[in-house]
Amino acid sequence: MRQVDTETTMTLELSHLSRRFTDFAALDDVSLSIAPGEFLALLGPSGSGKTTLLRILAGLDYPDSGSVDLDGQNFLAAPARERKIGLVFQHYALFRHLTVAENVAFGLRVRKRRLRPSKKAIAERVEQLLQRVQLDGFGHRYPTQLSGGQRQRVALARALAVEPSLLLLDEPFGALDAQVRLTLRRWLRELHEDLELTTIFVTHDQEEALELADRVAVMNRGRIEQVGTPEAIYQQPATPFVCEFIGKVNKLPLTLSGGRLGMGEWLLDGEPWNGEHAHAVAYVRPEHLALDVPETQPAWSARLRHVYLAGSVAHLELYVPSLDHTLEADIAGEDVAKLGLQPGAQLRVAPRSAVVFAMDKSGEDAAVQGRWVWQAKNAPHA
Amino acid sequence: MTASSTTSATGIRHRRAPHWPRKIGRSLLILAAVIFLAVFLVLPLSVVFVEAFRQGMHAYLSTIKQPEALSAIRLTLLVAVIAVPLNIVFGIAAAWAMARFEFRGKALLGAFIDLPFSISPVISGLVYVLLFGAQGWFGPWLQAHHVKIIFAVPGLVLATIFITLPFIARELIPLMQAQGSDEEEAARVLGAGGWQMFFRVTLPNIRWALLYGVLLCNARAMGEFGAVSVVSGHIRGLTTTMPLEVEMRYNEYDYVGAFAVASLLALLALLTLAIKTLLEWRYGDEIAAHAPGGH
């Protein structure tokens, strides 16, 4: 996390928030602490509760139980209009009958007379904000006359106009096409660095969350599965859900044999549970598969079935006959030629690292009993 | 009632030219529909104007300038001017509650709003007679206090409100449901108060649909006959609206006079249709597509 200036030292403390809708729990005992100036992503599949959490912070919904404190003050007691929040809606919710400039000015114009800036000051502020979002000269247009990316920036300018202490974005790039999305993403990151404004955004796109945020909270079924830096989320996933939701992953069922967990020829040493759990699942990222393991170390012999060259990365599909299992491995595109990889090639394959979860039984509905980050000793390079 | 039909041009044409038997079939269908519409709609409309001018322009104007005709016009306008705004307020309130909130009995409320559409106009007038007439629930009390509702203007207004109550609500509810509450929530988050939100966001978003509803409501309010007829008492110059004046003149065999007043109402109908078509054509999206009779 970056250094923030001392003026905005307001920590947002969410504790034990629960919210039930008639047929499901949108939030189930969620606690989270958000530091001033932080850029936090709420990441999860649809229905995971991330939007409900955002709406509660915005004052557009209320929890059944739990509290939100801002520097020790009850944040939920204030109605939406008094929270000084900037909210960017998923579909922007621009006022369709108002011009861009009028949209941006809205929050200032509806203020009580004694708090309302003069007409001139409002116009200046609008001009300034439109410049900031690179839309100067667009003030007289109507929202329908703008592209998706432009509308998104108008929504952002409108939210920033009220000088919020907290910026909330609901799927900010959800409705945009890939190219615009990428540009806007970088731009938003820069804007955040300029403004140093506490920002929370909701997304179902893991790439977006990992690239943009200081910290990511991964949500599933109304619970927070893991909170951490993008690095930690990717490298040390805390739960099977996080493993499977973030990035591509090989899921390998392990069994206990002779006091060691393993799958076929691949056996792990240093199992931490002393044989307590007969079942486990290992998650191995495609880039963590070694393809030329020496004979001295345990490995599967696999046949290379397909090579999918996707630009700088090559995706390999490997078949292990002894397990009747297909594995995915990623290597740098240039290495394909270097290693002379052709479909049909025989390779000795083993993970370099894995995240292992001890389970109470085999199968999909098994419960997690323990977690172990495993690293191969003197791991060979691909 | 309501009925919105945006004439769509959604690429409905066939890609290939139809074969000649199809072409003939299609022409026959078009011909049948056009003949029906002409005989059934255009002819009755024409007959009104032809009969009104049967004895020339002078007779037409003089019969319209008669004091009872003028007072009927005044009374019709007065009734509409009271009934329509009341139903506007009701329509907006009902639409706000129905389209923005979930509550128990919502479907029932919707059914009650539609109720006047499925009740005979005569019964709509009758219920007020039973309530406020000489033998009605409040009749004796009203008589004792010298308040006249039945066979007086208040009765006409009440019956008209009853008949036209659903128009505006029915127009607004589906539109507001389709629009969703995002913009209103955005206004709240940006600090707008309740009325600020209403006047700056909600009202501008529903203005064309509201105008559309007002148009239909007004046409019915000015043209209502059955309900008004029951509560009016037909007191010339006092409780006869234009449609009642038409009836009385017709029953007195003053055909030119009846058709002259009728021609004014027909003009109102044509004007209503013209504005309605214009609204559908220009603001079809903001009026919302919905089937009449269902939500």
Next chain:
Amino acid sequence: MRRRILPGFGLSLGYALAYLGLIVLLPLAALAWKASGIGLHGLIRLLSSPRTFAALKLSFVGATFAAVVNAFVGLLVAWVLVRYRFPGRRLFDALVDLPFALPTAVAGIALTALYAPNGWLGQWLVPHGIQIAYAPPGVILAMVFVGFPFVVRTLQPVLESLDRDVEEAAESLGASHPQTFFRVILPMLFPTLLTGFALALARAVGEYGSVIFIAGNIPMRSEIAPLLIVEKLEEFDYAGAAALGMVMLIASFVLLIVISLLQRWSRRWAEHTR
């Protein structure tokens, strides 16, 4: 903790309920109360009066007949307006709403002027033994007139949004155009057609203004039930008027419920998609 985010729930719902209660529910309660005053015996006597029975029969049978006519003609007109392009189409489309917009009294005297024995069309029809005005056909004609827009306006949006793929699929499977229409399109339109039918029926049952001029109002022959209510009122028979009104109301509701059940059955295939 507050749940409702947008303001004005209590105000808007409270106002709507109060207004509805005063304008609609209270008067209807008065109707029910007054109607119950005549008692079972009175009700039987009322309904067994041949004149009342004839009037109710004309109102309901005539309205059903008119709604059936409207279902056919409305389908034809809606089809032509949606599917074909021809000069004057938009004008005719706008004119469909004329019966909505034209005050019923005006429609009534206009139709009478057309079909009376000395009228524009009547002078040609009556000598051939076709009497429309001052007879039951006139009643039905007026009922068709007021109900006509309902069917067209209900069908139009559905016809416009009808998936052309399905038709093309039928044609590609070898169906002829009439086959496609009767086996594919009509079944898909049927629930909507029923809605239009029900609306036209409800309107025609209670119709007064446009009917009384052309009907001639001959007791036992061309007198409709709403007119009978008016006559009872004029004779200060409030209880009789209320009872007859109540009978009409209940009968129309039963009719509408039956139609809505029929409708639910006819769109059973749509249950999961809607």
